[in-house]
Amino acid sequence: MKNPSADLLNPKNRREFIKKTSLASLCTLFGIDLVFSKNIPKDYIPLAFQDADPFALFKKNKELIVLNNKPWNMEAPAHLLDDAVTPSSKMFVRNNGLIPENIDVNSWTLTIDGEAVKSPKSYTLQELKSKFKQYTYQLTLECGGNGRSEFYPPASGNQWKVGAVSCAKWTGIRLKDVLEDVGINSNAVYIGYHAADKHLSGDPAKEPISRGVPLAKALQDETLLAFAMNDEDIPLAHGYPLRLVAGGYPASASGKWLNRISVRDRVHDGSKMESPSYRVPCQPVAPGEEVAEDQMCIIESMPVKSLITYPKSGAMINQGRKLEVRGHAWAGELEVASLEISIDFGATWKKAKLDRPVNRLAWQHFQATIDFPQKGYYEVWAKATDQNGISQPMLVPGWNPKGYLNNACHRIAIKVS
Numbered sequence: 001m002k003n004p005s006a007d008l009l010n011p012k013n014r015r016e017f018i019k020k021t022s023l024a025s026l027c028t029l030f031g032i033d034l035v036f037s038k039n040i041p042k043d044y045i046p047l048a049f050q051d052a053d054p055f056a057l058f059k060k061n062k063e064l065i066v067l068n069n070k071p072w073n074m075e076a077p078a079h080l081l082d083d084a085v086t087p088s089s090k091m092f093v094r095n096n097g098l099i100p101e102n103i104d105v106n107s108w109t110l111t112i113d114g115e116a117v118k119s120p121k122s123y124t125l126q127e128l129k130s131k132f133k134q135y136t137y138q139l140t141l142e143c144g145g146n147g148r149s150e151f152y153p154p155a156s157g158n159q160w161k162v163g164a165v166s167c168a169k170w171t172g173i174r175l176k177d178v179l180e181d182v183g184i185n186s187n188a189v190y191i192g193y194h195a196a197d198k199h200l201s202g203d204p205a206k207e208p209i210s211r212g213v214p215l216a217k218a219l220q221d222e223t224l225l226a227f228a229m230n231d232e233d234i235p236l237a238h239g240y241p242l243r244l245v246a247g248g249y250p251a252s253a254s255g256k257w258l259n260r261i262s263v264r265d266r267v268h269d270g271s272k273m274e275s276p277s278y279r280v281p282c283q284p285v286a287p288g289e290e291v292a293e294d295q296m297c298i299i300e301s302m303p304v305k306s307l308i309t310y311p312k313s314g315a316m317i318n319q320g321r322k323l324e325v326r327g328h329a330w331a332g333e334l335e336v337a338s339l340e341i342s343i344d345f346g347a348t349w350k351k352a353k354l355d356r357p358v359n360r361l362a363w364q365h366f367q368a369t370i371d372f373p374q375k376g377y378y379e380v381w382a383k384a385t386d387q388n389g390i391s392q393p394m395l396v397p398g399w400n401p402k403g404y405l406n407n408a409c410h411r412i413a414i415k416v417s
Ligand SMILES: Nc1nc2c(c(=O)[nH]1)N[C@H]1C(S)=C(S)[C@@H](COP(=O)(O)O)O[C@H]1N2
Pocket: 091, 092, 093, 094, 095, 096, 097, 141, 142, 143, 144, 166, 195, 196, 197, 208, 209, 237, 238, 239, 250, 251, 252, 253, 254, 255, 256, 257, 258
């Protein structure tokens, strides 16, 4: 056994492994004695191992895929994202550091500071909730690196397939209302968030991530300081008790465990704002080409994209039966104008029924009914086009050193028999 801890992340492997291995030798492997191991019933999984189970820890659907455990990163297979509103159990987790522990909501504060505030001001959670009007929006959050695994030459980082995207319902107050209450100066150009998670190195002086958005984005109606997700407290993995939510931008701009926002007189220079993080070449480059740091531009609005969430890839149907296909489409800060489906590898396209978003920056649902001409293997491809007439590419687009913004058409396999 090479790397027991990695293999044991999969609960199926863990159960198998524990069945095959005596608990005593299991613990030796992990560097600790299990005293009284002879008293432990067969098939009993010690709590220490249960705690390492991200599915139990974060109450996640067992079909989520674990990409990393330090920090925790998990994504959903496409068919799991079929809900109109993504439930927490199916929502991807992307952490850059260690989730804060022992959060005390009663003493949690948000401080607004920075070069461009009249004077810094702090609020308790209670003050934020009672002083400002509350709003609820469904907001699409997609990791900038979603789809990275398809780039060639490969880019380092979490090898996301297609499931690092969510559209939950967020409730909170408008950042712009709070900034107005604090008072910002005319030199304000950007906001940067600071949060309570810990750097992987354990160094308290380092922040795992501290990103932000241009002031104009910060002042949009839908940019929230959220304290609830899907009508409940935000789950711990998703930023409890307070989160900045800036839908349509790479989700890295939506700071979890938020405790401070700096209103800056320059582009925010926090951790992972620097090149090449969350940046792409300002001008297209050849795959594998080296790009100078000053030639990398910060990602703002995410590109147009869609996901087929029903049926699951590999589905089989009988000949003569119609197939209902459905999913979601989104286009960063823009709206999706149309969604087309192809079953002949892109030779012909048919328009799907596409809903308007429930609110700005929410994904849009599509649905199509497909007839297959004869038995055999098919692929169903989906292609969204945004309101500016820009469509998803069929091939992996714009290679970039960090593997961001892969918005190639999603496809599923169907067997008609
Ligand atoms: N404080 C903090 N906020 C964060 C992160 C983080 O590591 N720490 N990760 C960011 C990134 S890169 C992404 S893609 C989203 C993931 O949000 P989720 O885990 O709720 O799906 O959170 C963003 N906000």
